[in-house]
Amino acid sequence: MxxxxxxxxxxxxxxxAVFVLGPQPLAGAEKKDGGDGxxxxxxxxxxxxxxxxxxxxxxxxxxxxxxxxSVNGLESKPDFVFFTGDLTHTTDDPTERRxxxxxxxxxxxxxxxxxxxxxxxxHDAGLDKGEAFQEYFGKTHYSFDHxxxxxIVIDNVSDxxxxxxxxxxxxxxxxxxxxxKESRIVIFTHRPLFDLYPQWDWWTRDGAKAIELLxxxxxxxxxxxxxxxxxHHMTGQIPHHAAKGLMFPLPAxxxxxxxxxxxxxxxxxxxxxxxxxxxxKYVKAEYLLTEYLIxxx
Amino acid sequence: MKTSWRRSALLGxxxxxxxxxxAASTFAEDQAVQVIKVTAKKxxxxxxLIRIKKGIPVILEFSSLDRVxxxxxxxxxxxxxxYPDKISRVRVLVDKxxxxxxxxDIFCGxxxxxxxxxxxxx
Numbered sequence: 310m311x312x313x314x315x316x317x318x319x320x321x322x323x324x325x326a327v328f329v330l331g332p333q334p335l336a337g338a339e340k341k342d343g344g345d346g347x348x349x350x351x352x353x354x355x356x357x358x359x360x361x362x363x364x365x366x367x368x369x370x371x372x373x374x375x376x377x378x379s380v381n382g383l384e385s386k387p388d389f390v391f392f393t394g395d396l397t398h399t400t401d402d403p404t405e406r407r408x409x410x411x412x413x414x415x416x417x418x419x420x421x422x423x424x425x426x427x428x429x430x431x432h433d434a435g436l437d438k439g440e441a442f443q444e445y446f447g448k449t450h451y452s453f454d455h456x457x458x459x460x461i462v463i464d465n466v467s468d469x470x471x472x473x474x475x476x477x478x479x480x481x482x483x484x485x486x487x488x489x490k491e492s493r494i495v496i497f498t499h500r501p502l503f504d505l506y507p508q509w510d511w512w513t514r515d516g517a518k519a520i521e522l523l524x525x526x527x528x529x530x531x532x533x534x535x536x537x538x539x540x541h542h543m544t545g546q547i548p549h550h551a552a553k554g555l556m557f558p559l560p561a562x563x564x565x566x567x568x569x570x571x572x573x574x575x576x577x578x579x580x581x582x583x584x585x586x587x588x589x590k591y592v593k594a595e596y597l598l599t600e601y602l603i604x605x606x
Numbered sequence: 607m608k609t610s611w612r613r614s615a616l617l618g619x620x621x622x623x624x625x626x627x628x629a630a631s632t633f634a635e636d637q638a639v640q641v642i643k644v645t646a647k648k649x650x651x652x653x654x655l656i657r658i659k660k661g662i663p664v665i666l667e668f669s670s671l672d673r674v675x676x677x678x679x680x681x682x683x684x685x686x687x688x689y690p691d692k693i694s695r696v697r698v699l700v701d702k703x704x705x706x707x708x709x710x711d712i713f714c715g716x717x718x719x720x721x722x723x724x725x726x727x728x
Binding site for chain 1: 674678681709712716720722
């Protein structure tokens with residue numbers, strides 16, 4: 310079984326848990342969107358529905374269902390679940406692409422969480438500029454607020470050159486502009502925004518421009534998928550966290566000559582597959598005290 | 607006014623002559639450079655192993671047999687789009703012996719991740 314409750318606890322105990330830290334929300338922010346404190350959400354990624362290589366994952370039809378059962382079995386319900394792309398495995402056939410999207414959407418509908426959000430990976434959107442994805446899952450880039458946290462979804466896959474594009478960068482700048490520099494901001498993206506390993510195409514061609522827009526903000530955290538493994542990296546004060554996939558793991562950046570899926574290990578089934586819970590914590594204000602004495606004359 | 611017009615015309619002529627001579631010299635130089643033709647199609651390059659000599663420039667001349675692909679060799683800073691309807695070229699000059707991997711960086715379908723090749727500098 311993948312991801313029993315015990316396994317989930319093990320995952321979060323060993324390093325799968327990520328905390329989004331930031332200051333208390335500004336006055337009014339929590340009332341505005343109904344937020345009143347800490348919460349957690351779940352990130353699932355790279356489900357690659359339609360992939361069917363038995364040697365890589367003999368349970369290709371059941372892994373996602375087990376992950377969903379695991380999320381449904383959590384003692385506390387997440388506020389929302391976010392899928393960071395590659396919901397489907399790519400196909401040249403537009404009809405088959407839509408069939409896969411329909412099937413994976415039906416499976417995901419088994420989640421006992423009302424708020425489920427999506428973004429595409431290049432396998433979903435790279436061949437038709439996101440046309441089929443939008444029919445089944447909605448916009449490819451957007452923003453939303455939740456309990457004082459600003460979430461921004463950046464699409465770096467619908468352009469097959471792995472670019473965000475000037476238009477979307479302009480939108481990102483406009484979205485960030487009204488936010489206070491102390492705001493808590495979470496970015497969802499599929500590819501790494503930074504140059505993780507360009508030799509394996511693990512980068513975003515114009516990702517540096519997005520990071521430049523984000524750097525003035527003090528509490529930004531990026532969650533992404535694409536590389537099918539956990540990875541943590543800092544650009545300035547911005548942490549970037551890659552999530553495991555739910556179909557096949559990939560080798561560590563540059564660790565092998567080729568970027569090929571790691572074959573299934575019968576001795577350790579589901580090794581390298583999983584999902585992530587993200588808990589947000591408000592950090593109480595700290596006060597620096599300096600005492601001044603009144604001196605005579 | 608008349609003087610200004612003459613100055614502009616003269617400047618334009620100088621720029622044009624300079625551009626033509628620059629293009630001519632690049633063309634003449636390129637005539638002597640070895641051209642290696644590389645074709646791309648889902649999901650392979652031909653050849654996928656490119657051998658060049660250290661310190662000797664070559665021109666990689668790309669064309670695609672099906673759709674748009676990419677050629678990216680990050681370690682050499684060499685990249686190009688590869689089109690089905692036109693030729694694209696990049697000049698490559700490497701001063702260090704070694705093996706350098708390249709890959710398609712324009713998503714082209716199932717098998718895209720395996721569309722790779724190697725430049726060997728001897």
